[in-house]
Amino acid sequence: MKMKICKNCGAVVTVERDCHCSCGFICCGDKMSDVVANSTDGAKEKHLPSYEKIGDEIKVKVNHVMDDDHYIEWVLMETDTETIKHTFKVGETPEVIFPYVKGSTLYAYCNKHGLWQTKVE
Numbered sequence: 001m002k003m004k005i006c007k008n009c010g011a012v013v014t015v016e017r018d019c020h021c022s023c024g025f026i027c028c029g030d031k032m033s034d035v036v037a038n039s040t041d042g043a044k045e046k047h048l049p050s051y052e053k054i055g056d057e058i059k060v061k062v063n064h065v066m067d068d069d070h071y072i073e074w075v076l077m078e079t080d081t082e083t084i085k086h087t088f089k090v091g092e093t094p095e096v097i098f099p100y101v102k103g104s105t106l107y108a109y110c111n112k113h114g115l116w117q118t119k120v121e
């Protein structure tokens with residue numbers, strides 16, 4: 001999964017197929033930057049998605065506040081063939097059930113601390 005962010009306005013886009021020349025993606029007149037998972041100063045224990053395997057499913061949790069100005073926007077599971085995304089509203093508990101797929105990747109996106117990822121073993 002590849003995402004870009006505008007350092008000026010905060011716009012975030014998910015890239016389906018990246019550009020291979022040097023023109024990049026432009027927003028607010030500047031090139032957008034790559035979003036790198038687990039790279040901000042946010043606390044790992046409050047942002048990394050965790051999971052509990054329950055039969056053929058996993059219960060995914062993020063131990064994070066869900067306040068008006070600081071919350072988990074979504075959790076996403078990516079496999080070789082599928083992407084499943086669950087979007088949260090302020091005040092909801094950031095938990096969701098996904099199918100268990102060994103080797104898949106879980107992502108969580110905090111509106112202040114960006115992208116976080118965990119591998120499903």
Ligand SMILES: [Fe+2]
Nearest residue numbers: 042110112113
């Ligand atoms: Fe956060």
